[in-house]
Amino acid sequence: MHIDDDVALQTPVCDVLGIRYPVLQAGMAVAGNGRLAAAVADAGGLGTIGSMPGGVPRDQQMDAVRRETRLARSLTDGVISVNIPMAYGLGDQLLEIAIEEGAQAVSVTAGSPTRLAPLAHQHGLRVLGVVGSLSQAYKALDSGVDVLVVEGTEAGGLNHPDCLSILALLPKIANEVSLPLVAAGGFADGRGLAAALMLGAHAVQMGTRFLASDECHIHSNSKQAIVDAGPDGTFLLWEGRHYPSRALSTPYTKHLLEQERAETPVEQRVRSADAQMDGNLEAGMLTVGTSSYLIDDVRPAGEIVRAVVREAVQILGAAAAYTHP
Numbered sequence: 001m002h003i004d005d006d007v008a009l010q011t012p013v014c015d016v017l018g019i020r021y022p023v024l025q026a027g028m029a030v031a032g033n034g035r036l037a038a039a040v041a042d043a044g045g046l047g048t049i050g051s052m053p054g055g056v057p058r059d060q061q062m063d064a065v066r067r068e069t070r071l072a073r074s075l076t077d078g079v080i081s082v083n084i085p086m087a088y089g090l091g092d093q094l095l096e097i098a099i100e101e102g103a104q105a106v107s108v109t110a111g112s113p114t115r116l117a118p119l120a121h122q123h124g125l126r127v128l129g130v131v132g133s134l135s136q137a138y139k140a141l142d143s144g145v146d147v148l149v150v151e152g153t154e155a156g157g158l159n160h161p162d163c164l165s166i167l168a169l170l171p172k173i174a175n176e177v178s179l180p181l182v183a184a185g186g187f188a189d190g191r192g193l194a195a196a197l198m199l200g201a202h203a204v205q206m207g208t209r210f211l212a213s214d215e216c217h218i219h220s221n222s223k224q225a226i227v228d229a230g231p232d233g234t235f236l237l238w239e240g241r242h243y244p245s246r247a248l249s250t251p252y253t254k255h256l257l258e259q260e261r262a263e264t265p266v267e268q269r270v271r272s273a274d275a276q277m278d279g280n281l282e283a284g285m286l287t288v289g290t291s292s293y294l295i296d297d298v299r300p301a302g303e304i305v306r307a308v309v310r311e312a313v314q315i316l317g318a319a320a321a322y323t324h325p
């Protein structure tokens with residue numbers, strides 16, 4: 001394990017998950033491969049296997065999740081999890097893989113963790129629930145999750161229909177729910193981690209930042225597009241609908257937005273996995289967060305973890321001095 005012995009930042013999320021640093025790699029269905037999860041876990045964070053690594057066809061999906069989880073497990077003793085989107089009805093199979101392949105946690109999203117949480121606990125796995133509203137947070141609390149991931153509208157990928165900024169959502173939930181909290185959506189650096197801790201979280205979860213890492217298996221064009229993204233780099237598609245989604249601004253996603261505004265039905269399957277893996281952004285949608293504006297390079301994932309923690313520790317130390325005039 002590669003660690004910085006001189007940097008210490010331990011929070012309740014670290015204690016519950018057994019990780020050294022309060023940095024989580026987000027569940028990303030297609031992009032969450034074993035090498036990436038292992039690199040983050042090996043650096044002391046939590047690495048997460050996506051539910052459809054590489055965007056394989058449905059009949060190969062579970063094999064791909066098993067293969068990538070096994071790979072991650074073989075590369076590190078660190079803490080890894082498997083992402084379980086409940087909406088696809090594959091929760092039991094994904095949990096079974098997590099248990100059999102030695103993951104220490106699962107993150108449950110797009111649906112209720114109520115049924116799976118006790119099963120996961122029986123096998124000694126920690127359960128993270130992903131929420132985008134206070135009402136979802138109460139439900140997740142009742143379902144027995146160990147850690148709550150609070151996702152603001154800055155996040156890449158599917159958003160909660162309320163589309164609330166993490167700046168308002170996180171303190172609201174922190175005031176009401178006493179569980180270890182993780183902030184997600186728009187975080188890419190140590191400033192973000194320090195701010196998240198001040199807003200009531202005990203860790204950050206980052207997706208887009210880890211897309212632009214050496215170990216993530218998405219196409220280099222897609223990584224470069226994140227680095228190149230400017231202030232208007234992302235927008236929300238399908239705002240006000242059940243599943244709004246934040247995506248990189250490209251000719252293809254602008255076309256989808258025009259269709260949405262004209263209220264013409266989307267005539268084609270939305271090509272998301274394709275854009276990530278083949279890098280053809282003219283013809284596919286790349287879901288990324290507003291954090292893309294902060295990302296200037298493609299780096300090893302472990303370096304990202306260490307840089308984020310180091311910067312946060314410096315900032316927190318400097319801020320403490322404000323209270324001693």
Ligand SMILES: Cc1cc2nc3c(=O)[nH]c(=O)nc-3n(C[C@H](O)[C@H](O)[C@H](O)COP(=O)(O)O)c2cc1C
Pocket residue numbers: 026027028029030031050051083085109110130151154155156157158184185186187205206207208209286287288289290291292
């Ligand atoms: C490419 C991509 C795919 C994602 N897929 C999933 C997913 O399958 N399951 C899930 O729970 N969240 C998914 N998300 C959301 C992330 O888990 C995370 O909360 C989000 O990336 C945080 O915002 P950030 O991208 O600004 O860091 C995805 C995000 C991205 C960028």
